[in-house]
Amino acid sequence: MVDTAGPVFRSPVGSTISGGPLSVTDHTDTSKLVVHASGDGPTAQALGVRFARACRLAHAGGPPRLVVGTRPFEWLIIAERGQAPSIRAELPDDPAASVVDLTHGRALLRVTGTPSARLLARLCNVDLSDDMTPDLAAFSGSVAGLMCDLVREDVEGDRSYLICFDRSYAGWFAGVVVDAATRLCQEEQQARRLPWRS
């Protein structure tokens, strides 16, 4: 499938926020490929990450790609815009593997900031503590009622989550996340102003 480098690509994500303690940014234009392969084949070996974990895979052509073990025998590769063809080409020739380009099928949001776990706790029932979901943990779960793949990928020590989900929900979903983030920030700001209620 063609990548998103063309001039007419349009992201379905309408709402984002930035500049505060919590940012919600749109990364839908990144390349996203789903790989199905057997657990002991050359593709699995090349991807080098197990289910429920993610890793950054270095490559010569640019910034590292994020490889996510989304489900048993299934991986999601997230890379810079326009990288899908080269990723596909670089994967080993493996008759037991298939690659489907979901660049256009899935939207991608990144939620960054110290309060990001508290934001997701308003929307998702997964335990986001460091013990259960450390940096580069990957998991699937319902976020605001929508099934999503999530990856914790901290940015320069700042807590950060990637949320990958069905593109057709993107406008609605981004609105929900941004609304929840805005309310959380307001709430925490208000709590800081109020005296301790004991």
Next chain:
Amino acid sequence: MTTRRLPGAGAELNRDEPFTFCWNGAPVAGFSGDTVVSALLAGGHDVISRSMKYHRPRGVLTADYWDPNCMVQVGSEPNVRGAHRLAAPAMDVRAQNVWPSLRHDVKAANALVGRFLTAGFYYKTFMQPRALWPAYEHVLATFAPGGSVDLDAEPPRCDIRFAHPDVLVAGGGPAGMAAALAASRAGADVLLVDHGHRLGGHLRWGSGDDRARAAQLAAAVRAAGVEVLTDATVLGRYDGSWVGINQRTASGVWERLVKARAKCLVVAPGLIERPYVFAGNDHVGVMLSGAVRRLLNMYGVVPGERAVVFSANPDGAAAARDLRSAGVEVTVVDASTGVRLERVEGSRRRAQAAVLSDGRRLDADLIVTAIGWTAPTTLTNMAGDRPVYDEVSARFFPDRLPPDVLVAGGLAGDGSVDELVAHAHATGAMAARRGLTVRAQLRRATPRADPTVTSVPPDADEPVPLGRDPHPALFMAGSHGIVDYSEDVSSKDIVDAAAEGFDSVELVKRFTTSTMGPSQGKLETVNTVAVLAQELGTTIGRLGTTVWRPPYAPVSLGALAGRNDIPRRVSALQDWHDKHGAVPLHAGNWLRPDHYGDPAAEAANVRNAVGVIDVTPLGKLDLCGPDVADLLELVYVNRWRKLAVGAVRYGVMCTEDGIVMDDGVTARLADQRYLMTTTSSGAAAVWEWLERWLQQERPQWDVRVTPVTPAYTSINVAGPRSRELVAGLVDDIDVSPDGFPYMQVRTGTVAGVGDCVLLRIGFTGELSYELHVPAGFGLHVWEALLATGAALGIRPFGVEAQRILRLEKGHFIVGQDTDGLTRAASAGLGGLVKLDKADMVGRPELGWAAARTDLPMLVSILTDDPSVVPVEAAQIVEPGTNAIRGRITSSRMSPTLGRSVCLGQVDAALAHPGCALTIRLPGGAQVGARVHDQPAFVDPEGVRLRG
């Protein structure tokens, strides 16, 4: 109105912030920190409500969250706990369930017939005759208690939050705070929940020293980093250690439901003071000792001028002491002397005298009782424990608890504040150890880059068990009184129930409704059991208590519902549709363009020129692997092994019982790669269906299924000029009739966008192309189609036009023209079913159905009067008898034919061409119709489609 506010008193008040609010339309003064009811009492408003059944005037009883007499309407919000809700400036508070006013309530006439309104009255009276039930229901509804819901008011915003604490402490009294503090200091993440507006529990309404102790503990809790939720109630404890919490004060939302998965739960709710049952115990001015102390010490309100305190414990003595300090004349009746409070006399407005068992009559406008407590074993009961009655201390205690549930405070035993705190501290440390052990186990099971071991604190000392102080078993005087204030159930009702043979407290509860009101038994359960035990000649211990179920306290439906966000799916073209006047159609979660103003004209344009429709919701699955053909052969009723690369085939899926489940086309894109399309509504179900067959039934097959519905913007280009249009936008595909014939698939570039998939199929019955375009470029291709097609007379069409067109062609829709009983043969698909295949889902049932001749059939129908369009679901009936012989499943006025066309399911005997039918319209009118001689009304030979 009088002012009963003590100067300078009231630890919860901020006297620098005075305000007024409305009570039944009149202004009332209050201070920041006042509850609605404390302000009302301070202003001299003693009567807060009317009782449910007899509409007797009711005043403050407990002055806290559980007060059954203080339910009020606040604005559009009914059933607000006025003794808990903080008053606010300009708040509009009204009495509820009164008419025409709280002072003059006509429904108080019920009291005149009170002796007939005994337990079971409704069950016995309104059973017969059955025909009158609607009338009964109407009358009874006017007597329904509670406030009123304003349906026009903006619904309040609620939301949800998840938490995963190591230790959750339910109860913010001294024991709860001590447990939380110890757990936190041991390294646990702790969530402390209390339904009060501040931490402190009973210390809040105690002496100055008590309040200082509460503040000290609260400050330590804060310093330890414990997360505190005040004005929040733990609703229940569920399997898997899920604990539901209703948080009422949360910024930006009305209420919040917190779902916490607590690794260890410490239950420390304190004790709830129990009312005493005696004649006149619901007079205004009869209060519990805790109510008096709350009003005096928290809000600076003096609740009476002359008091009688009937006391069986130190709380009664403390209440008497506080009242005297406030200048109230107090007579203490010490229960240890054997004298009992027998009854209270009073007027409609207030209590006037207490009559004792020794014959004394003491004038008083305030009667205070302090006769014991109920231990709220609700949460421990939900954890599987059955509480056991302790006759020495005259209350229930938890018995056997699971390891992840611990108790502290009054639920664990008695002692001084220091002793309770010490016990709770040890309990909190133990809870931390148990919680952290679970956390360490979970951590070990979690894949991670740094598999370091989480430290678990050393073994904590077992808490030294608390003692149990002896307490007299005082429940009921020699006279009958109210047991359940919320439901107006008296001890006489319970005695009557026992006389009717109800010997189980669970049955008495349901027969009398005692304990079923907003207090949910917190004040009533033990008294109900005690009265019943006395009447049955048994003990409370033998009778036992009712099983407590969630929720611990009533919770609004809004809080349970959480966020009011309905997921919405749209295609990449939705903004364009909106800007061009599309009327939206909600189809499941999808928002689709129903039409752009004139669906008939849109349909006619497809027949005469060319139209484009956004069909993105069409389900799409990418199938890859060497065994895809086997899978298709299994799940579809027709054959698939010989489908060539580049070809498309229509298929129908049936369930194991031969019922039509879904349909669609599947295209073979490469040797081992297929693109399957499904109905829009069936996409998720079909994906699940395929995975089920692959994972459970045929795990040896190598097929990888990837849902790709949103990856493509799907556009159907339909009409006699569609080939010209598509030809103008593709570079690398030969779209000539021979180069790209009907039921073929091609991949290529459309309007400069590569990796598009084109299918030559035609749901509308016209020459058409289904374009699947990478979704990020969908709008670009759509606009290119419209621009290029302008010279060809293009216009977009919506779902309604598509439905007209497909009906003209006689194409059915799964779920619309079929139902949960329609087998393939009934839908006219008998020829498609290949019973000679080696295997397929539903094969035995399909074979059985094929042999039958009596199944209903889907047929095309024309009404005799072409202008009549029978509504969908109109019955097809037997003339004369009106026996139902079928129904219309689809109907429209055909712009192509200028007459109505229908599909319908009819009995097999009526399914032959030309058969006369009678259609019964809503309202009873009947119209004639006949079965059409072939499925399609337009182009039955398919010339246009294959052109």
